[in-house]
Amino acid sequence: MLALALASLMACSSPTVPSSYTDRKESPQIYPDYTDVTVPVNIAPLHFHIDHSATDKAFVTRFTAGGEQWVLGGEDVRPGLKKWHQMTDAALAADGKINVEVFIQSDAQWQRFKPFSISVMKDSIDPYISYRLISPSYVTYEDLTLNQRCLENFDESLIYGNMINSDEHNGQCINCHHTQWYNPNRLQFHVRQYLGGTVIAYDGKVQKIDLKTDSTLSAGVYPTWHPTKPWIVYSTNSTGQSFHTRDPQKIEVQDTKSNLIFYNLETNEVTPITRDTTDLDCFPFWSPDGRYIYYVSAHWERRDTVNLDFELIKNYKDVQYNLYRMAFDERTHTFGPRQLVYNAVARNRSVTLPRISPDGRWLMFTQGQFGVFHIWHNDADLYLADLTRIEPDIDAPSPLPGLNETKLTHEDSVRIAQAEAIPLPAFIRPITEANSADVDSYHSWSSNGRWVVFSSRRVDGNFTRPFITYFKADGTFTKPFELPQDNPQYHRQFLRSYNIPDFMSGPVTIRPQEFAKVVRKDATKAKLKMSGK
């Protein structure tokens, strides 16, 4: 009996590849879909779940690389860290590929699915990403957390969670975390409502600043650090949200006003950059050389006499954003006139979230048909601009004034067709190799410019998950892979979205309780400094 038990235990712990099987033509259905993806050498093991049902409950997966093989059993395929490193090392020593074969036994017959491979790149990825975890909710915000995840294993830890300073009556929202040039010691995030302020950690000093001044719309919202100096440009926004009654996109987040401000951490001074009430300026991003601020802007002049909020809600599909930039004078801290980089409006499109690669050459942005908060727009896709080929874009007004119906009329369709006939500028292309049929939105470049992490709702249309894609030397991307998790079905069970995944060179070492102490203190009021512009 004991021998039998031991034998069966051995059989369980050491799966073997079946000696005979039939081949199936299709690739295996696995979750996450890691078939034919490209991964960095230092990524955590790609754990996946085999989605096929097997009547005999027998599953075997064989990994091979550089003449070595590793065989795992079970529906959940979870090579350990050590085994995974053996695989990646062996792959890099050979052709760079880990080949994977999935076998299942059904009705006493073994079948092998079409093998797939995982390409391993020597280009490493920054070891950490930070993100906010949030239920895709609408007004309430309990249990909001800013987290950091080591990409080299499965360790996740908290940067700051709002519940430590919240209660039933005093709710607190936290958002817009951002580090200066991947440096986890130079981090900022906002705390809204109760004990509100902007928490800025800079080389060990943590403070809470109140960025709202009498001459600015709001406190700072969407931030961008200067690559090296203690300066941050923010948008200031008056934001509202309303709810779709039928559309599964469910929510529309809109700005009724938005401008840009410059904040100098050394002098604690806020300087307005743009103040035009008919331009909605948003999502600034500092170029890696510090010479430009890229941002998006929509032009909106009031059409009706009704309340501006209602007017924008009524015409939400007409609010479209172009991509602009302004030169920055580091000496005087002033910004030059705006330059149109890409006229999306003329093409009946709207852009958001410009993000430039560390070498300054590539600009990635998200484009949808309207609005700026594309995480709720399932037509949102990633686009890439080659800034070395930048050329003046047509500066035409929107060809579609008054377009606000859910169901387009024939005339609208004709006008859209005409607008879409305007081709993209030569230096811009959609990243079709990484985009999906659903939302693809927030994105961030790795510090070596070889990897991009971006938010996507491609899995279920509702919950945002981080995907990572490799940027090849020829300017194209590989098939993205979902952030690996120890439990491969983790994201299927997880009821929160990943918001703003950003790379970091290491972990934030300030503990959540230390941030909490700072948050409980009164905010230091920023001073207003007006510039000539």
Next chain:
Amino acid sequence: MEFLKKHTWWLGVIVVLAVAGISLVQQESELLLRGQELNLWLPTGLFWHTMMQYPGGAASWLGCYLTQYFYYPWLGTAILCGLWFVICLLLAWIYKLKGPQVLLTLLVPLALLACLTQTGYWIYYQKLQGHLFVPTVGVLFAVLTLCIHRVIPNRWGRMAWMTATCIAGYPFFGAWALGATGLMALPSLLSGPLTKKLVPFGVGLLLIAFVPKIYCAQVFEMTKGEYALVAAMPSMRYSADSFEQYRLPYYAIILAFLVLIATRYLQQWTNRRTLSWWMQSAIAVALVAVGIVGVKAAWYRDVNFHKELAMNRAIEECDWERVLDIAREPSDKKPTRQIVMYKNLALFRLGRCGDEMFLYPEGAEKQNAPWQIHMTQVGGKLIYYHYGKENFCYRWCMEDGVEFGWKLETLKLMARNALLNHEWEVARKYLDLIRQTTFGRQWADHYAALLRNPDCMDLQKVEAAIKAGKPILSEKDTEEFLPIMHMMTYPDRLDGDNTLVEMYLLNSFAKGNGNDLLFQEMTLICALIMKDIDLFWPRFMRYATLNPEVHMPRYYQEAAYLYGHLENKVDISRMPFDQSVKDTYDRFMQFNAQCGSMTDAQKAEAFAPMFSDTFYYFYFLVRNQKTN
């Protein structure tokens, strides 16, 4: 006989617990059923990890697990009573209680019963997950640690165990571990020399004071300092208000333990002069009686609350006649808007709204809770679901999930919202989660079958299949989904409900227009309820046009007849009104002329016996129905 004599008092304990269980099942089945719907337990590492983010997570985890068994109220109650009996047995052993003294162990389960039966509207608002079972789990944990404490022979060993209980127990059982520490420390004060008294007591106090602080500073990164001492206890707070009265049963648990400790040490102190058997019996019985009176006093009984629960379940089962039966049940209270809305929904689903909507009591009774109840957090989501406002249902499910934690009920609604919105993958996600719960598999499998056929959520295709005699939906699913699909035949727009479900539905439907008969009837009903004449006429005409062969329901006729007389904008002379409609109108107006000098309130009372079932009464005399 000897056995019986020795254990008579235990029979008493069993009888009291049995009566408690039977009363619970008899009177609170709806609460228990809803309790398990407003609960979620998943057998996943993620769920455990989520619970353990806060101190006391294991108590919640166990509480959530056990709450599932209220799926069969008798089964959940049997488990509860079984645990209470175990607590009684252990308490009697810990405190060396004999004879009539064992009755005193009942004080703890009685306090636990009061924790549960006082729940009322907290069932929607309580943020502590598994709250129906957590007090029992917490007390059981404390009692088990006390058992081990009792068997440890020396003082230092007991102190070490007390320290271990506090340090190792706090992350898992929160305040219940602190309570256990206190219960170990306190008796040391009552016997032995002064130094021996003070050291364990002092250590216990230090542990209670510092262990939560240290954990919150070093381990639990999301726990606010002021909540550390009450971790895994129900908050009894809503918005800015804290409701001390709901904490009384929890204080009663402490009091019950003090009584037991006192009894134990009274025996020790009065070793030579024990109280007579009769005196002991009388005191024990009296204290238990006080406990029972306390439970009765704490028991939340509100006819509207229980009606809402029962109607909600009937709606979930699409048992519309039962909804109406419950609405008709006599009551000394006016109905809440929630009840009125449930009733109207049932009538609408049965196609009898136009003929019966004013046959039921009308009212806007405030829900019996010391804080403002919002319909969005009670039954509003289900109402939105059935009226085809799937995004708004989904929205409030999500908001509730964030604010009060994920529940089986919200996941079930979200799964069906997703199906109706053709969001197949996210529907699958919710169904997969539901399938993992102890009793959710059957429900999830039923709806998961719909995922395999997208046509089944397409109104045209479903109706075409029915006409062809090859239905693609089962009878039950047709009954549930088809009317909702009809109600979803409106164009998308951006909107908001400002948390007022009834006002939003009235406004959005009354101002809507469509080609679908069912949808159009709803627009007419809402225009009628809003008493908006300008909105009423176009909807009335359109309904009549869409539905030419069917007899015009009574209340639509009454509204048209009344509006035709109030304003001469529409010529009603050729409309074929029922004679009864005209007669009632005439009688109403005659009576009104007789009551000319009365105030509106007096008229409402005077007219009610004859006219409360008419639209005329509703139009003139039903006012200020404050919705929530």
